[in-house]
Amino acid sequence: MSATGWFRDLLTGSTRGPAAVRNTGTWPRTALALPFIGMALVIGLDYLSTLEVTVEPALTAVPALAAIVSRRVWYPILTGLLAEVAAFAMAAYNHVLGESVHSATVFAIALVTAISWVSATLRVRQEQALADAQLVAEIARRVLLRAVPDRVGSVRAAVHYAAAAAHARIGGDLYEVVNTRHGVRAVVGDVRGKGLGAVETAAAVLGAFREAAHQEPALDKVAGWLAVSLDRALQEHDHPGVEEEFVTLVLIGVGPDGTAQIVNCGHPAPLLLTAEGAVRPLELAETVPPLGVLDPADVAPPVLSVPFAPGDRVLLFTDGVIEARDRAGRFYPLAERLPGCAGGGPVEVLDQLHADVVRHVGRPLGDDAAMLLLQYEPTAQPGQQLPHQNGRLARQ
Numbered sequence: 001m002s003a004t005g006w007f008r009d010l011l012t013g014s015t016r017g018p019a020a021v022r023n024t025g026t027w028p029r030t031a032l033a034l035p036f037i038g039m040a041l042v043i044g045l046d047y048l049s050t051l052e053v054t055v056e057p058a059l060t061a062v063p064a065l066a067a068i069v070s071r072r073v074w075y076p077i078l079t080g081l082l083a084e085v086a087a088f089a090m091a092a093y094n095h096v097l098g099e100s101v102h103s104a105t106v107f108a109i110a111l112v113t114a115i116s117w118v119s120a121t122l123r124v125r126q127e128q129a130l131a132d133a134q135l136v137a138e139i140a141r142r143v144l145l146r147a148v149p150d151r152v153g154s155v156r157a158a159v160h161y162a163a164a165a166a167h168a169r170i171g172g173d174l175y176e177v178v179n180t181r182h183g184v185r186a187v188v189g190d191v192r193g194k195g196l197g198a199v200e201t202a203a204a205v206l207g208a209f210r211e212a213a214h215q216e217p218a219l220d221k222v223a224g225w226l227a228v229s230l231d232r233a234l235q236e237h238d239h240p241g242v243e244e245e246f247v248t249l250v251l252i253g254v255g256p257d258g259t260a261q262i263v264n265c266g267h268p269a270p271l272l273l274t275a276e277g278a279v280r281p282l283e284l285a286e287t288v289p290p291l292g293v294l295d296p297a298d299v300a301p302p303v304l305s306v307p308f309a310p311g312d313r314v315l316l317f318t319d320g321v322i323e324a325r326d327r328a329g330r331f332y333p334l335a336e337r338l339p340g341c342a343g344g345g346p347v348e349v350l351d352q353l354h355a356d357v358v359r360h361v362g363r364p365l366g367d368d369a370a371m372l373l374l375q376y377e378p379t380a381q382p383g384q385q386l387p388h389q390n391g392r393l394a395r396q
Contacts, residue, residue: 031069035062035079039086046090054101056090059083060108067116071124080113145175145206150347153179154378155254157186158346160354161370162320172198173318173370174206174249178213183256185213185222188316188372189249189267192290201245204233205291209251219253219261220303227296234292246292250316254308258376262304266290268319275311277339282306282314308376313346320369321353324361332360346373 042058049055063080070076087109091102148159157177172191177184187209191198208229212222230247248267254260262270262282266289269281288294288301308314315338324332334353341352350371357365 032075034069035065036082038062038065039079039083043086043090046094054090054094054096056087056094056096056102056105057108059087059090059105060112063109063113063116067120067123071120071127073117073120073124076113076116076120080109080116083109083113148175148177148372151377152177153184153254154256154258154376155184156346156375156377157373158350159370159372160350161368162354162365163368172202173320173368174202175316175370175372176206176209177372177374178210180214182213182217182253184254184374185219186252186316186372186374187213187249188318188370189247190318190320190368190370192246192248197245201230201233201247204229205247205249218303219251219263220301222251223249223263223265223291223301224296224299227291227294227299230291231296246290248290248319252314252316252374254374254376256378258308258310258378260306260308260314260376262306263301264288264304265299265301266293268317268322270317271315271335271338272306273313273315273338273342275309277342279335279338281335310376310378313342313349313373313375316372316374318368318370320365320367321357321371323367324357324365324369326360327362332357346375349373 039059039062042055042062046055060083062083063076066076066079084106087102087105088097091097091099091105096102145161148157150156150158159175159177161173161175163173174189174191175187177186187206189202189205191201191205205226208226209222212225216222216225226247226249234245247265249265250267250270251263251265252260252270253262262284264284264287266287269283271279272282273279282304284302284304286302288299291299315334317334322332322334326332337356338353341356342349343352350373353371354369357369
């Protein structure tokens with residue numbers, strides 16, 4: 001670290017934790033000079049003033065400013081001591097050392113310095129507690145919502161997740177992509193609940209999916225497995241509002257031959273973006289309620305089969321995206337905006353989409369928003385034939 005950086009950290013302080021969860025405050029570093037500028041202004045005003053009134057009491061603002069602009073608890077004490085020295089110098093210059101105004105100023109500076117020190121100490125402790133909570137939340141998020149690799153089997157994948165509670169970095173949306181002997185399988189869901197209970201429910205659903213996706217050949221049976229696990233988890237949970245929790249989700253499986261199967265349980269329909277740029281929702285003729293509404297034995301959702309061609313993309317998302325409103329109350333038109341954000345790979349597409357949603361809303365999103373993009377790009381061994389985008393066979 002450079003000498004400048006060391007001095008900067010000495011004055012501003014630092015919070016433990018990774019950069020992603022570090023709280024560095026909102027004041028610029030140049031604001032550290034405010035107490036000294038204020039002190040200089042008071043001294044200069046007193047020196048230049050020809051009135052019989054002293055401005056010495058204004059020095060009480062110096063330690064208060066120090067507590068605001070710095071996160072070092074000793075900074076208000078240092079500026080308070082300097083303010084006391086300045087007060088005595090001003091009183092001696094004005095010949096008011098024995099006056100009550102000087103005594104009151106000295107006492108007020110000491111009192112404000114003590115209050116500022118306590119305030120700075122409490123603030124630093126609160127910031128540290130928040131940083132620790134953010135670190136724990138970040139670790140929990142990485143365990144619960146694992147990073148999605150760029151390639152999973154025959155598809156390229158990317159995910160973008162933004163929690164409405166910015167400090168928590170985790171919410172009720174869930175996603176996962178796994179490569180199984182049955183092909184690539186993915187899930188995107190939304191827990192209708194709040195707080196820690198929603199996180200517990202999401203963890204139960206994801207844990208069940210990671211097991212069922214490998215064990216169940218049929219995608220509708222995977223949904224049934226998730227329903228059983230969710231019902232058991234809700235019965236085991238004991239927190240307010242658990243009786244109102246349910247999960248909307250969509251399951252997709254992409255087989256080795258490029259045929260995609262989709263199961264939807266009360267969730268917004270995925271969007272298919274073909275290699276030619278056409279967009280259409282992958283809606284099922286029959287709708288089923290979210291998991292947690294029906295008895296697990298009655299969960300038997302229909303399966304939609306869709307043939308994929310190389311380059312086709314499917315976007316799975318939660319309602320935090322399509323229910324994002326602008327200041328006029330208009331919902332974000334995802335299907336209309338998707339083609340304009342389709343340049344680049346899956347990661348770039350989701351980055352462009354998220355930026356477009358934020359521009360549409362004009363402020364931070366008020367709900368959790370998750371997007372998962374799968375792009376069908378099968379690989380083949382030499383001599384193996386793959387379907388071409390126009391339906392013909394291409395040899396690699």
